[in-house]
Amino acid sequence: MNEDGDITRPDKILYPDDGWTKADVVGYYRRVAEFMLPHLAGRPLTLHRFPDGLGEEGFFQQAYAEHFPEWVGALLVRHDEPTGPVRHILCEDVDCLAFLADQATITFHRWAARGNVIDRPDLLIFDLDPPDDDMGLLKRTARRVAALMRDCQMSPFVMTTGSTGLHVVAPLQARQGFDDVRDLAGGMAERLAAAYPDELTTEQRREARKGRLYLDVMRNAFGQTAVAPYSLRARPGAPVATPLDWVELDKGGLRSDSYTLENVFRRLGQKGDPWAGMFDQAADPEAARRALDQLG
Numbered sequence: 001m002n003e004d005g006d007i008t009r010p011d012k013i014l015y016p017d018d019g020w021t022k023a024d025v026v027g028y029y030r031r032v033a034e035f036m037l038p039h040l041a042g043r044p045l046t047l048h049r050f051p052d053g054l055g056e057e058g059f060f061q062q063a064y065a066e067h068f069p070e071w072v073g074a075l076l077v078r079h080d081e082p083t084g085p086v087r088h089i090l091c092e093d094v095d096c097l098a099f100l101a102d103q104a105t106i107t108f109h110r111w112a113a114r115g116n117v118i119d120r121p122d123l124l125i126f127d128l129d130p131p132d133d134d135m136g137l138l139k140r141t142a143r144r145v146a147a148l149m150r151d152c153q154m155s156p157f158v159m160t161t162g163s164t165g166l167h168v169v170a171p172l173q174a175r176q177g178f179d180d181v182r183d184l185a186g187g188m189a190e191r192l193a194a195a196y197p198d199e200l201t202t203e204q205r206r207e208a209r210k211g212r213l214y215l216d217v218m219r220n221a222f223g224q225t226a227v228a229p230y231s232l233r234a235r236p237g238a239p240v241a242t243p244l245d246w247v248e249l250d251k252g253g254l255r256s257d258s259y260t261l262e263n264v265f266r267r268l269g270q271k272g273d274p275w276a277g278m279f280d281q282a283a284d285p286e287a288a289r290r291a292l293d294q295l296g
Contacts, residue, residue, distance in 0.1 A: 007102050014053045014104065017236040020261060022104065028232065028261050029101040033094040035273045036230040040097075042114035044075055044088035046225045047100060048107035054234055058106070064089050072096050075115045079223060090115065106234045109225035112181075113174065120174040121181050122282065124154070125226050126189070127216040129165035131209065137199060138256075139249045141213050142166050144196065146246065148188055151295060152288040155281035157274070158249065160256045162233035162241040167226060171282040178222040184289050185217035191295070229275060232261060240264045243275040 010023035029036070050058035064074045064087040073090030091097050091108070100108075112121040126145045130138040145168040146156035154170035161167055172181065186202070192215060193200045201212040219226045227233070227241045239257035242264060248254060259267060 012053065012104075014050060014106065015236070015238050016053055016055045018238060020238055022102065024261065025104075025106065025232065026098050026101040028238075029097045030094055031265065032230045032268075033097050035268060035276075036108075036228065037091070037093065037097065039229045039275065040091050040108065040110055042090070042092075042116065043110040043112075044077060044115070044118075044225075045091060045100075045111075045228075046109040047089065047103070047105040048109065048234060049104050050106050050234060051104045053104075054106075054236075058234060062089070063087060069099070072099060075118070077118055106232050108228040108231045110228045111223075111225055112220060113178075117174045119177055119222065121176075121178055121220065122172050122174040122279070123226075124149075124170045124172055124181055124185050124285075124288075125217070125219040126168040126185065127161075127165065127219050127226065128168065128213060129161075129163075129216070130213055131211050133164065134213075135255060137213055138166055139254075141192075141200060141215075142168050142249060143246075144192055144200075145188075145215075148192060152188065152283075152291040154283040154288050155278070156246075157243065157278055158246060159229060159241060159243045159275070160239075160254075160258060161227055162231070162239035162257055162259070163227075163235065164256050166256060167241075170288075171279045172285050172288075173282045176285045178220065180289075181285055182217060182220040184285060184292065185220045187289075187292055189215035189217050191292070229273075230264075233257070238262070242267070243273060245271065245274045 007026050012022045046062040073092050075088045075090050077088050078085045112123040149156040149170050157169045159167045189202050193202045201209050203209050229243050231241045233239045238261035240259045242259040
């Protein structure tokens with residue numbers, strides 16, 4: 001994007017199966033910015049970029065680039081060695097979002113913590129992907145995770161990932177470190193796997209899962225990211241990671257890639273953002289841990 005805000009190579013095809021161009025992608029992010037930006041605010045980002053479109057291999061970028069204009073946000077985060085300090089990317093306004101899209105960023109991944117308290121997450125995330133594309137099992141599992149979150153005094157929210165799964169997320173008060181929050185999520189996953197051993201597992205090794213759905217809580221670690229709400233995905237059809245109301249899981253035809261660049265605005269016009277104001281329901285992670293322990 002040049003100094004006048006013009007898109008570079010606007011006719012470049014980024015989605016070859018669908019014909020969507022870079023201009024379409026930048027236009028999408030400009031239009032969705034009012035819904036998406038609150039979910040990015042203050043959070044370091046990892047960009048999944050495809051300069052030559054989806055027909056070629058893309059790459060991930062988490063470090064701020066020297067050629068970025070000064071109005072693209074940045075946050076210095078100190079990682080353990082050997083990584084050390086990294087100047088991460090922040091996106092706080094629509095022009096920044098459009099600029100990053102003009103860099104052929106298809107997908108935005110975000111941290112579970114914000115810059116002012118980067119070592120204390122304010123999201124607890126379950127990443128659910130079904131074996132063999134089993135949407136029935138995926139939906140059942142999302143409801144089970146949500147029920148346990150409620151038992152632990154948390155408020156669950158659900159989102160299609162735009163890929164093959166769902167994320168079930170609970171907003172937290174930023175009071176504990178990543179290790180404590182990941183331990184809480186792991187304890188919840190173990191409880192669910194014990195309650196439904198034929199369908200759920202905490203086994204990381206694929207060969208040990210034996211057709212069961214893996215309860216992935218690894219997003220709850222320092223430096224890990226999860227796909228941002230309303231981000232496009234690098235898949236044919238240009239699917240969008242889309243927050244849902246819980247009643248929408250009852251839709252028989254719902255899939256993880258149901259909402260796309262082409263149809264998501266019709267849905268937003270009808271329902272708005274179900275995740276708006278979610279931090280009004282942020283839970284105390286210490287209270288959630290006590291509630292989980294009291295379940296036995």
